Amino acid sequence: MGMNDLEDFRESVGESGPVAVVGGRTHWTVGGNPTDDTRLVSAPVGIDSFDPSEMTVSVKAGTTLKDLNEELSRYRQEVCLEGSSETTVGGALMIGTDGIRRNLIGSVRETLLQAEYVDAKGKLIKAGGPTVKNVTGYDLCRLLVGSLGTLGLVGRVILRTRPQSEKSVWLQGGLQPEEARHVCFQPSSLLWNGKETFIQLEGYGIDVDSEVLKLKNLGYEEMGTKCPISIPRFRHKFVNGMCLDGGIVDVYSSILYKSTEAAEPQHSNEVVRLGNKVRTMFDPSGRLNPGRDPYRAGP
């Protein structure tokens, strides 16, 4: 797609008929599969502008996280979106789940500053604004993140970026979560497998080294820059006392990662009713990602 690719994208979405955007298919089944009659379209690709001194990047939704992060890392910056190398920016935003580094880098919902999306009528709509601080009108960007593309199909976004940490290291040791969380100031990740805790520290090298020393004195072992345990795919809500059953707990966000799919989450009738009213207002004919339901997605 060329200069007019947002307009091309708008035309490809059209004004009628069931439609969904396909990205890297890395989270394709979250919240349900689109119905068989759904037409699949692709979002435009490419980084429009990146000003490191502004700490914002304008990027089209079909761009992969790998390509975006490669560009940002040239200036030692990153975005708060996590996924595999094929995950697209639009896909990560529409799924909207935070990664295990949320304690340090914040939530995906804080990352989206502006979105241009095609609505159910086939019109291009702009939500939010380009600046890092903005309370101008209703923040529809909040609503789009985690919406599974049921309110609008995102074509281009402006994201907040952040500086990369100078040093990152994982440690593994025997403290239980409630003890481990008080040892260091703001670890980026704290995981627990039911026996041991795994702590990721990030920051200036000199500070990280001091914190590492504290943990080593408590019997922790340095494990390098990559997460030393494999994190299963499915997210469950973790409640104290729950059997881990081979899963891994993200202690700060109370998410239990398991290899088996979670049961459908429970929501109050009032919340679902309000959410469905929002969906119906934005997409009265139900043509955007039919078959998908954010309330059936996991935590």
Added chain:
Amino acid sequence: MNRSRQGDQLFRELCRDIGADRVHRDGASQLLYSRDGSAFPGGIPGVVCFPETTQHVVDCIKAANRHDRSFVPRGAGTGLAGGAVPCDAPLVISTTKMNSILEVNYEKRFAWVEPGVVNLDLTKSLTGTGFHFAPDPSSQQSCTIGGNVANNSGGPHCLAYGVTNAHILAIEVVLPDGTLVELGDVDGHASGYDLRGVFVGGEGTLGIATRIAVKLTPDPPEICTLLLDFMDVADAAKTVSAIIASGIVPAAIEMMDKRIVNVVEEFVKVGYPTDAAAVLIIEVDGLPKGVKIEVERIQSISLEHGARSVRVASSDEEREQIWKGRKSAFGAVAQIQPGYYLHDTVIPRTKLVEVLEAVYEIANRYELIVMNVFHAGDGNLHPLLVFDPQVPGIMERVLAAGEEIVQVSLDAGGVLSGEHGIGLEKKRFMEKLFSEEDLAAQKLLKDAFDPDGRANPFKVLPSGASCGEVNHLNQLPDGAWV
């Protein structure tokens, strides 16, 4: 039934439902609750209610619905955009008596509070626990957490920590139809649409918060505050951009220009350099060695960009002294002129130099005094036009200059508001930033929450109807904060 008799009936039902001592409609109350901290003269509230429980709020809204009345949620009334100004004789629902901290959970780092808890009271209650509530609007000694939620409030330390939305985990809300609903969850990852996220910043037009789960942020082990002075405003602005470009995101970067520095120094005598064109207050926090690195880098960057001196606070007392000047700015302004009008726009932080130059040029052209004291780190401008309201024709000049300042900010790629909100003040500018279709999309959200349009009507989105005379600024604020 005519409106007066209907009002009598509504009053009686409210007295019956929530207790007569919690329902006011005397002249003094109506006058007191007719306006907020903004420049708007305000309307007249129908009845003012002071609920003390969630059920009281439900009862208030149901009574309003029975009589086809709108309602206006109200915290401390410190808002600067007219968001709490009552239009069309609504029920004013003040949450100031719902002011308890209900639960503090240090393990999971959250606290449930009622909406009428004052921001600074929450901060004080957490002192010594190792945690704090990060949003710190300059009105924090009087504004409420409910008001912070409604306006998605900011403050100097939101540069690194984020505005209120990043610090609200869950909210119990009474919707405009009287339904009680809990949005979000204390773990911060409720699935489904982020209705909590859009409620924050909804300016009371989507319902009323009755309980709020706030995030507790760990206190940083080390804090360092710097005072930098410059002989050229442009050098100060370039320093801000250069610091961010270097990969440092301080906890706060505040800028004050020469005029405000002089007024403040005269008022509180905190040792600001009165011959400087501008000063920057920069605060960095975190682990001690990283803080030291950042202080050294900021010193180096600022000296490269023309800083005349860099003062590093060497004690808590000195740090508090530096902040005292900044926090006294708006009290100090009253020493030189009886009136001021405070603007709030955001621009890309790399455009600070050109937009500040334009702001000074606009003020000069309209023969007005402008002072700049603002959150430079995130590009959140607060040009402050000070004047004597008794001077004939001055308001016309103030408003015309203000409109040009808004336009200059938009032309630079900015937005209408960084923390004051739209309220009544800026809804006439919304069409400058959003297309008709963009605004229609925002209206869909309002309609989903409030199909009958009863929650704080006439605010945020432009509409054909006006709130009495409130589209015309013809009076001045008694006080204002940023």
